[in-house]
Amino acid sequence: MMEKFLQQSVDTEEKFYRYEEQRLKIEDKRREAEHARELQMLQMLGQMLAGISSTVSQRSQSMPASPPQRANHRSYGDNFNYNAMTAALSPPIVIERSFSLHRTHSLKDMENIFQLVRNVIPPLTGKRHKGQDGRIGIVGGCQEYTGAPYFAAITALKVGADLSHVFCTKDAATVIKSYSPELIVHPVLDSPNAVHEVEKWLPRLHSVVIGPGLGRDEVLLENAKGIIEKSKVKGIPIIIDADGLWLISQQPSLIQGYQRAILTPNYMEFSRLYEAMLRDPVDSSDHHGCVLRLSQAMGNLTVVQKGERDLISDGEKVLVCSHEGSSRRCGGQGDLLSGSLGVLAHWAFLAGAEKTNGQNPFLVAAFGACSLTRQANHQAFQKFGRSMTASDMVSEVGTAFNKLFET
Numbered sequence: 001m002m003e004k005f006l007q008q009s010v011d012t013e014e015k016f017y018r019y020e021e022q023r024l025k026i027e028d029k030r031r032e033a034e035h036a037r038e039l040q041m042l043q044m045l046g047q048m049l050a051g052i053s054s055t056v057s058q059r060s061q062s063m064p065a066s067p068p069q070r071a072n073h074r075s076y077g078d079n080f081n082y083n084a085m086t087a088a089l090s091p092p093i094v095i096e097r098s099f100s101l102h103r104t105h106s107l108k109d110m111e112n113i114f115q116l117v118r119n120v121i122p123p124l125t126g127k128r129h130k131g132q133d134g135r136i137g138i139v140g141g142c143q144e145y146t147g148a149p150y151f152a153a154i155t156a157l158k159v160g161a162d163l164s165h166v167f168c169t170k171d172a173a174t175v176i177k178s179y180s181p182e183l184i185v186h187p188v189l190d191s192p193n194a195v196h197e198v199e200k201w202l203p204r205l206h207s208v209v210i211g212p213g214l215g216r217d218e219v220l221l222e223n224a225k226g227i228i229e230k231s232k233v234k235g236i237p238i239i240i241d242a243d244g245l246w247l248i249s250q251q252p253s254l255i256q257g258y259q260r261a262i263l264t265p266n267y268m269e270f271s272r273l274y275e276a277m278l279r280d281p282v283d284s285s286d287h288h289g290c291v292l293r294l295s296q297a298m299g300n301l302t303v304v305q306k307g308e309r310d311l312i313s314d315g316e317k318v319l320v321c322s323h324e325g326s327s328r329r330c331g332g333q334g335d336l337l338s339g340s341l342g343v344l345a346h347w348a349f350l351a352g353a354e355k356t357n358g359q360n361p362f363l364v365a366a367f368g369a370c371s372l373t374r375q376a377n378h379q380a381f382q383k384f385g386r387s388m389t390a391s392d393m394v395s396e397v398g399t400a401f402n403k404l405f406e407t
């Protein structure tokens with residue numbers, strides 16, 4: 001009897017989600033019509049953007065041969081019309097963006113690219129229902145690290161996702177739940193059928209963030225690997241951070257060529273990946289070239305090299321985000337970045353290249369997430385100075401978002 005009831009509940013839930021997906025598609029079409037005029041405006045802005053500050057850089061002499069994945073170039077959106085021939089012949093473009101709200105000369109540039117970010121943000125309307133604005137999964141959280149998945153997951157909610165799931169180990173789950181009643185926490189990551197347990201949820205997730213607080217236990221890394229493989233099969237945007245990047249530096253082929261992936265390495269993670277892929281140490285006199293080459297070697301997926309300036313590349317362009325943050329470098333800031341990127345990547349992917357005026361939607365999403373993280377850092381630092389922690393930044397996410405994107 002109980003089993004029958006449970007089965008019925010599962011069936012009903014499945015129906016609900018199928019219905020919801022249909023609703024989402026209809027809603028998207030409506031939004032597209034609504035935004036047709038905005039698009040026109042954006043096209044004009046895009047032309048200005050191209051004219052203002054694009055500089056063409058030379059292809060690096062030491063650039064490795066293009067990996068075979070370049071044949072699949074630009075597969076981040078089904079409707080994306082990309083001329084692979086043109087891409088193969090054109091030199092990479094480096095777009096410099098040095099953004100500080102206190103430097104008036106850069107305000108115009110900033111406005112242009114921020115407008116592209118704004119354009120992918122779904123409008124808040126009374127017609128949408130729970131789940132439509134994003135269901136994000138965070139894969140990470142173990143005995144040692146419970147803060148990292150929490151920061152990523154709560155940030156996803158504060159940016160505007162409707163539901164935020166954490167897939168973590170059993171002993172991390174109660175701790176993470178106790179931080180926040182808003183999160184949906186699955187204590188499955190160290191279970192014998194972990195991949196299957198997470199796979200069941202994948203049809204309901206719009207993006208997954210793999211790595212915050214994952215740790216380096218071999219069983220957990222193996223499970224993360226299985227989850228990445230299943231997510232790829234479903235075409236879900238994947239953000240890989242922290243220990244997820246450790247896994248990738250051991251087995252790059254796991255994600256190589258999957259252009260719906262975004263890697264967010266910090267200094268150490270970038271060096272590890274770069275050496276694994278390029279068999280050379282990072283050239284500290286050519287940061288742009290390094291991020292460009294790493295993205296190319298990975299098959300043109302998006303790489304966000306975090307640091308004093310965030311360098312974002314898809315192997316063709318390099319965006320630079322040096323939006324003002326602060327000198328405070330407490331742990332957890334990268335988790336805010338990956339959580340916010342989970343949401344923005346979904347929004348940008350859904351909106352497609354049309355809404356981003358032909359720019360790679362994942363570049364636009366990454367730029368938005370970097371700016372947002374740095375703005376939250378800046379605001380929190382204004383209040384707390386040296387005592388600022390990642391939790392203080394989480395509290396600033398809403399106002400930072402409004403300041404940058406809701407104006």
Ligand SMILES: NC(=O)C1=CN([C@@H]2O[C@H](COP(=O)(O)OP(=O)(O)OC[C@H]3O[C@@H](n4cnc5c(N)ncnc54)[C@H](O)[C@@H]3O)[C@@H](O)[C@H]2O)[C@@H](O)CC1
Pocket residue numbers: 144145146147148149211212213214215242243266267268269331332334335
């Ligand atoms: N509260 C939490 O639960 C937190 C957990 N975290 C997790 O901790 C795990 C390990 O992350 P780590 O970043 O420590 O791992 P890494 O092994 O990548 O870092 C190793 C060391 O490199 C150092 N390093 C970082 N940037 C550097 C730079 N620019 N120059 C020189 N050295 C540098 C770090 O201080 C660290 O000691 C991840 O799972 C991560 O998600 C972090 O996200 C921080 C917060």
Ligand SMILES: Nc1ncnc2c1ncn2[C@@H]1O[C@H](COP(=O)(O)OP(=O)(O)OP(=O)(O)O)[C@@H](O)[C@H]1O
Pocket residue numbers: 242265266267306307308309310325326327329330331332333334335336337370373374
């Ligand atoms: N020197 C710096 N100056 C200004 N901002 C920085 C600097 N270094 C990093 N950031 C910003 O901090 C954010 C997180 O980067 P960081 O290098 O701290 O990540 P991380 O080490 O992966 O974080 P975590 O502690 O969550 O693992 C990024 O948005 C980046 O822009």
